[in-house]
Amino acid sequence: MSENAKHPVEIVDLVPLTEQSPYMKPLRLHYKQNGKQLTWDCIKTHDSVAILIFNSSRNVLVFVRQFRPPVMLSALFNSMDSNMTNIKEKFEENAASMNPNLGFTLELCAGIIDKEGLTPTEIAREEVIEETGYSPPLEALHLITTCRTGVGSSGSLQYIYYCEVNDSMRVSQGGGIDDESIDVVEFSIEESRKQIYQCDKSAGIGRTPGFRLAISWFIYEKLPSLQLNK
Amino acid sequence: MSENAKHPVEIVDLVPLTEQSPYMKPLRLHYKQNGKQLTWDCIKTHDSVAILIFNSSRNVLVFVRQFRPPVMLSALFNSMDSNMTNIKEKFEENAASMNPNLGFTLELCAGIIDKEGLTPTEIAREEVIEETGYSPPLEALHLITTCRTGVGSSGSLQYIYYCEVNDSMRVSQGGGIDDESIDVVEFSIEESRKQIYQCDKSAGIGRTPGFRLAISWFIYEKLPSLQLNK
Numbered sequence: 001m002s003e004n005a006k007h008p009v010e011i012v013d014l015v016p017l018t019e020q021s022p023y024m025k026p027l028r029l030h031y032k033q034n035g036k037q038l039t040w041d042c043i044k045t046h047d048s049v050a051i052l053i054f055n056s057s058r059n060v061l062v063f064v065r066q067f068r069p070p071v072m073l074s075a076l077f078n079s080m081d082s083n084m085t086n087i088k089e090k091f092e093e094n095a096a097s098m099n100p101n102l103g104f105t106l107e108l109c110a111g112i113i114d115k116e117g118l119t120p121t122e123i124a125r126e127e128v129i130e131e132t133g134y135s136p137p138l139e140a141l142h143l144i145t146t147c148r149t150g151v152g153s154s155g156s157l158q159y160i161y162y163c164e165v166n167d168s169m170r171v172s173q174g175g176g177i178d179d180e181s182i183d184v185v186e187f188s189i190e191e192s193r194k195q196i197y198q199c200d201k202s203a204g205i206g207r208t209p210g211f212r213l214a215i216s217w218f219i220y221e222k223l224p225s226l227q228l229n230k
Numbered sequence: 231m232s233e234n235a236k237h238p239v240e241i242v243d244l245v246p247l248t249e250q251s252p253y254m255k256p257l258r259l260h261y262k263q264n265g266k267q268l269t270w271d272c273i274k275t276h277d278s279v280a281i282l283i284f285n286s287s288r289n290v291l292v293f294v295r296q297f298r299p300p301v302m303l304s305a306l307f308n309s310m311d312s313n314m315t316n317i318k319e320k321f322e323e324n325a326a327s328m329n330p331n332l333g334f335t336l337e338l339c340a341g342i343i344d345k346e347g348l349t350p351t352e353i354a355r356e357e358v359i360e361e362t363g364y365s366p367p368l369e370a371l372h373l374i375t376t377c378r379t380g381v382g383s384s385g386s387l388q389y390i391y392y393c394e395v396n397d398s399m400r401v402s403q404g405g406g407i408d409d410e411s412i413d414v415v416e417f418s419i420e421e422s423r424k425q426i427y428q429c430d431k432s433a434g435i436g437r438t439p440g441f442r443l444a445i446s447w448f449i450y451e452k453l454p455s456l457q458l459n460k
Contacts, residue, residue: 010262017256021271024383025317026247026256029299031330032240033411040299041251043273044307044317045383069259069270070385071378077274078387087255087274100261105381112382145427148301148436150380151335152342153254153275155300157308157431158439181263197375197447201387206378209388209439216446217427 007181009067009100014091023112024154045154046112049124049161051141052214053109053132057167059228060186061218063211064109064131067181071206072103105206106185106195108160108214120159132184133174134165144217147210160214162222193219237411239297239330244321253342254384275384276342279354279391281371282444283339283362287397289458290416291448293441294339294361294404297411301436302333335436336415336425338390338444350389362414363404364395374447377440390444392452423449 017026025044030037053062076098077087111127113120121141129135144160176182187195196212196219247256255274260267283292306328307317341357343350351371359365374390406412417425426442426449 007264012260012262012267014257014259017258017271019258021256021258023271024256024273026251026254026273027244027303027317028247028249028251029244029303030242031299032242033297033409034237036409037242038409041247041253042300042303043254043256043383044303047304047308048382067263068378068381068385069261070272070383071381072385073257073259073272073274074277074378074385074387078277087257103385105378107381143429145442146429146431147439147442148298148304148335148430149438150383151298151301151337151436151438152278153273153300153380154383155298155302155304155333155436157304159431160439179263179266179268196443197451199373199376200378201376201389206381206385208379208381209377209390209443212375212377213426213439213443213446216443216450220446220450221427 006183007067009103011095011098011100014073014088016088043154045156046114047157048110048112049120049127049159050108050110050210050214051124051128051161051163052144052218053128053134053163053165054218055165055167055186056229058186060188061192061215062109062132062134062165063185063187064107065104065183065185066107067100067103068105068206069103071105072098072100075102101204104204105208106211107208108211121161124159124161128163128165129171130177131174131182133172134169135171136163136165136169140164144214149210158210160210162218189219189223236413237297239333241325241328241330244303244318246318273384275386276344277387278340278342279350279357279389280338280340280440280444281354281358281391281393282374282448283358283364283393283395284448285395285397285416286459290418291422291445292339292362292364292395293336293415293417295334295336295413295415297330297333298335298436299333301335302328302330305332331434334434335438336441337438338441351391354389354391358393358395359401360407361404361412363402364399365401366393366395366399370394374444379440388440390440392448419449419453
C-alpha cells in the first residue's frame, strides 16, 4: 500500500530478547496431564481491548493502519525458512531484501490493558480518543464479546467493543500517542464487508480474525436494525 | 465444564523460559519509523492451519476441546495482577488456588506448520485425521481465508479451511498424537451459532476470534447454499 510511505520504516537490527521486557515475559510451565509430566512454553502478555467504530454522520467504519514489527518478521521468516534455527544469521543475510511494507496491518482501534484503576471500557474509550481522535461518551461503548487470543502462546483476553461516533465528536486527527504512527482509515459499509474474508498471504497488509469477526458482527447483527443517516 | 475431568491436569511449576524453545523464540527488533529509533519485543512462532469441519451425515460441526496452558496462566494472572513484575513469586503464592479448568478451550481443529515438504493444505488434512479421526480426501479442504494473528507479538499467518466429512470417513476416534489430549466435540448448527459471540471472561472455556469467524462464515456464507441431509 503506497499509504505506508507516510510513516517510512527502516530496519536496524534483530537480536535475541535477553533483557526484561515490559510487554512480554517468556515462561515455561511444567504440568501433568493424565498423570504424564509435560512442559509448555508461553509468554505472559497484557490483555487487550479492540473497538469497532461506526461514524453515523457519514455511514463509515473507522479502522487504523500501522506498522507491526512481528508481522513483518513473520512474513520475512516465511519466505526464508519454516524452522526456528539461526534466526539472527538468516535475518542478517536477508536484511537487504527486507520490505517493511510487509508489516503493515488494518485493525480495529485497540490497546493493551495496562492502566491501573481503569476498567476495560474506560481504556477502550481512551484508545478511541488517542488513535482516532473521536471522543465518545463512555456509554457509547458496548461490549460485543470477549475472546481468548494466541491460545498456544499468550492466551490473553481480548474485549471487543462497538462504538458509534459522529463528526461532532472529533476532537483531533488521532494517530496515537508517544511513538505511535497510526493512520485513521475510513471504509464504507460495502468496502468493510469486502475485508472479512480477504486473504492476507502475500497481500502486503495484515488483518486479524478479530477485525474480521467484528465487521461480520456489524454486517449481520447490527446493520439490520440500524437507522442509517441518508 | 465437567468434561475436562476426562483429562485431569495438575500444575507442577512455572519458571522463566531461559533455554532454547522449539516453539517460540523471543526477539527484539530495532527499527526506525519517521526517523526515530524504536524497539519492539516479539516472538517467532510457527504459522498455523485451522479447519472448520462439517459432518454432512449428521449435520454437525466438529470442534476440539483441549487444555491450553497459556489460557490458564492468563486467567490466573488476571485475577492476581495486571502488571508484569514478580510473576514467579505470585505464581507460587497462588499455586494452591489454581484451577486448571480455566485453561480449557473450544477450538477449530488446528496445528502448526512445521512439517518440511508438506503444503499447508496437506498439513491441514493431517490435523483433521490426527485430532478428529476423520480422513477426508485432500480435495475436501477449501481455504476460507488467511489471517495475521497476534499482530503485537508473533504476527504469524493462519490458514483457515473448511472441510466437509461424513461418517464413512471416520477411521479413528481422533484425540491427537504424542502427548496431546484432545476431545472431539460435535455441535448442531444452532449450538454452533450460539458460540459466535459467547463471552469468555470468567466463562471457564476459551474461544478464539478465528473459531468464531469460521462459524460465522459457515452460517452466513456456506449454509444458505448447502443441501442438508434430512
